[in-house]
Amino acid sequence: MAAKIYTNKDASLVPLKKKTLAVIGFGSQGHAHALNLKDSGLKVVIGLYKKSKSREVAKKLGFEVMDTADAVKAADVIFVAVPDTVIPEVYAKDIAPNLTAGKTILFSHGFAVLFGDLKLPKDINVILVAPKGPGHTVRSQFVDGKGVPGLIAIHQDATGKAKEIALSWARGIGATRAGVFETNFREETVTDLFGEQCVLCGGASALVKAGFEVLVEAGYQPEMAYFECLHELKLIVDLMNESGLAGMRFSVSETAEWGDVSVGPKIIDGSVKKRMQKQLKEIESGKFAKDWIQEYKNGYPRFNAIRKEEAAHQIEKTGEKLRSTMSWIKQKKLKKGASQASYVSSSK
Numbered sequence: 001m002a003a004k005i006y007t008n009k010d011a012s013l014v015p016l017k018k019k020t021l022a023v024i025g026f027g028s029q030g031h032a033h034a035l036n037l038k039d040s041g042l043k044v045v046i047g048l049y050k051k052s053k054s055r056e057v058a059k060k061l062g063f064e065v066m067d068t069a070d071a072v073k074a075a076d077v078i079f080v081a082v083p084d085t086v087i088p089e090v091y092a093k094d095i096a097p098n099l100t101a102g103k104t105i106l107f108s109h110g111f112a113v114l115f116g117d118l119k120l121p122k123d124i125n126v127i128l129v130a131p132k133g134p135g136h137t138v139r140s141q142f143v144d145g146k147g148v149p150g151l152i153a154i155h156q157d158a159t160g161k162a163k164e165i166a167l168s169w170a171r172g173i174g175a176t177r178a179g180v181f182e183t184n185f186r187e188e189t190v191t192d193l194f195g196e197q198c199v200l201c202g203g204a205s206a207l208v209k210a211g212f213e214v215l216v217e218a219g220y221q222p223e224m225a226y227f228e229c230l231h232e233l234k235l236i237v238d239l240m241n242e243s244g245l246a247g248m249r250f251s252v253s254e255t256a257e258w259g260d261v262s263v264g265p266k267i268i269d270g271s272v273k274k275r276m277q278k279q280l281k282e283i284e285s286g287k288f289a290k291d292w293i294q295e296y297k298n299g300y301p302r303f304n305a306i307r308k309e310e311a312a313h314q315i316e317k318t319g320e321k322l323r324s325t326m327s328w329i330k331q332k333k334l335k336k337g338a339s340q341a342s343y344v345s346s347s348k
């Protein structure tokens, strides 16, 4: 049976109107939810650790900022918007000791609930409201009067109001303007990890880089390679988003469509699907999570080394150069050491 899509007509802000909402963390998702909820007329406080670089950013945006534990004490609904690997320690130290019966704890990804060994008391609601999009897009779409579609899930419903609260939060962040549907923590976690590793961030970056390298190594200008392999990818994916593969194929040339259907399957052949299936099993078994949590505990040695290598890739330099000389997209400046919430378009 097709999942029910909940929209604004199915969700009200009333359940949250008289509540205090705490957003723990003010990063990509945290700042977006907090600002959207505040713009929806709801009472939001921010919980951060003492030395957080986001404290000043949140204060400048009009929020009351507290230490994490105090925000949890003050709130009825607590959104844990800290990195997945950090959640267990923040939960144990600052959240769990301040959870009282009837509160609601909310996540935007189920990773910590599935793999973080959180000791969740039975007398609280545990819910998920997961926009299917990056936090900065959750905010920009809201400001533009639209919304990023999302998911809700109920892990624990101690008060009988968990779903009502989840839908109200989804409305407050604008997700029900687009539509949300109900899943469960395991399905959201596994499919989100799979998507970001094998298709979206991971798969797409690898494909884009490989195409760029093939052209540049064959002697073509890096700018040409960038245009073909990254710039135009957005335009093609936009078409797929708007009207499916058929819509994209309707719009591109016949030559491009023939290349798509006759060459594409040779580039992304059955072996890719087999590797995806293997990765899905590693995610489902918890092997990926165990390795990621260990990498965090080791201080990110592999992660930092790869990040350094990736930042120096020629495609990044080429992209920076093109974005600074040609105005075709609202540029966003990444400032070293800035908070995620300060990642705003340079045109402001």
Ligand SMILES: NC(=O)C1=CN([C@@H]2O[C@H](COP(=O)(O)OP(=O)(O)OC[C@H]3O[C@@H](n4cnc5c(N)ncnc54)[C@H](OP(=O)(O)O)[C@@H]3O)[C@@H](O)[C@H]2O)C=CC1
Pocket: 024, 025, 026, 027, 028, 029, 030, 047, 048, 049, 051, 052, 053, 054, 068, 080, 081, 082, 083, 084, 086, 090, 107, 108, 109, 111, 130, 131, 133, 134, 135, 136, 339, 340
């Ligand atoms: N990024 C995204 O678009 C998406 C993220 N999610 C989920 O949302 C959650 C948050 O991720 P994301 O928004 O990317 O996180 P970010 O890394 O963007 O931001 C993390 C925030 O947590 C703060 N923080 C770190 N440690 C603590 C602490 N001990 N106490 C309080 N605050 C702390 C950071 O402070 P500081 O500002 O000082 O660094 C920062 O503000 C995760 O569960 C993630 O999986 C889900 C969907 C999409």
Ligand SMILES: CC(=O)[C@](C)(O)C(=O)O
Pocket: 131, 132, 133, 134, 135, 192, 196, 200, 201
């Ligand atoms: C935007 C999103 O949901 C991702 C890519 O899975 C994430 O940032 O975790």
